[in-house]
Amino acid sequence: MDSQMRDEPVNAPDRCGWCGKVIPPGTGVHGIASDSSVTHDGDAQHDGHRFLTSCGYAHLVALREHYRRRPFLDEELWAGKIARAFERHDVLTVEDLEGVTGLSREQIQRCVAWLETQLYRLR
Numbered sequence: 001m002d003s004q005m006r007d008e009p010v011n012a013p014d015r016c017g018w019c020g021k022v023i024p025p026g027t028g029v030h031g032i033a034s035d036s037s038v039t040h041d042g043d044a045q046h047d048g049h050r051f052l053t054s055c056g057y058a059h060l061v062a063l064r065e066h067y068r069r070r071p072f073l074d075e076e077l078w079a080g081k082i083a084r085a086f087e088r089h090d091v092l093t094v095e096d097l098e099g100v101t102g103l104s105r106e107q108i109q110r111c112v113a114w115l116e117t118q119l120y121r122l123r
Contacts, residue, residue, distance in 0.1 A: 017052055018059035018066075028053050029060045033067035039080035044102070048077050075114030078107050 014023040035050035050067060054060040081101040085092060092100065097108060 014053050016055035016059055018054055018062050021055045023053065023055050028055065029057050030054075031060050031064060033064050034072050035067050035070065036072045036074065036076040037080065039077070039084050041084070044081070044084075047081060048072070073114070074107075075111045078103055078111040079115055082108070082111060 014025075014028045015021065016023060016028075031052045031054075033050045033052055034048060036048055038046075038048060038050045040046040052060060052063045052067075054063055078101070081103060082097065085097060085100040089096070089100065094105060094108065097103070098105060101108075103111070
């Protein structure tokens with residue numbers, strides 16, 4: 001899972017998410033795209049939303065189109081929520097996990113089954 005809040009140097013320059021060009025301060029074009037691989041350390045309400053930065057409107061459109069074509073998988077998002085919970089807590093029961101993540105037991109079970117299929121595909 002991707003966390004957009006981690007490992008960012010405090011004063012790192014913005015770069016275009018499409019071409020990688022350094023963006024001069026105050027000139028970037030920003031947007032949001034749905035992306036089930038993104039969780040946010042600071043605010044779980046932003047989970048599933050990727051913040052986009054581009055050097056111009058055309059590259060923002062290209063980025064949005066890229067993420068629009070990527071399937072949004074609930075199980076992938078739930079896996080990110082569960083991973084974040086285990087980063088903050090050493091041990092969690094299923095009941096604890098439900099409370100910390102806001103997921104139901106059925107969602108947790110579906111997520112575990114999805115993760116198992118992903119691991120199987122990697123073999």
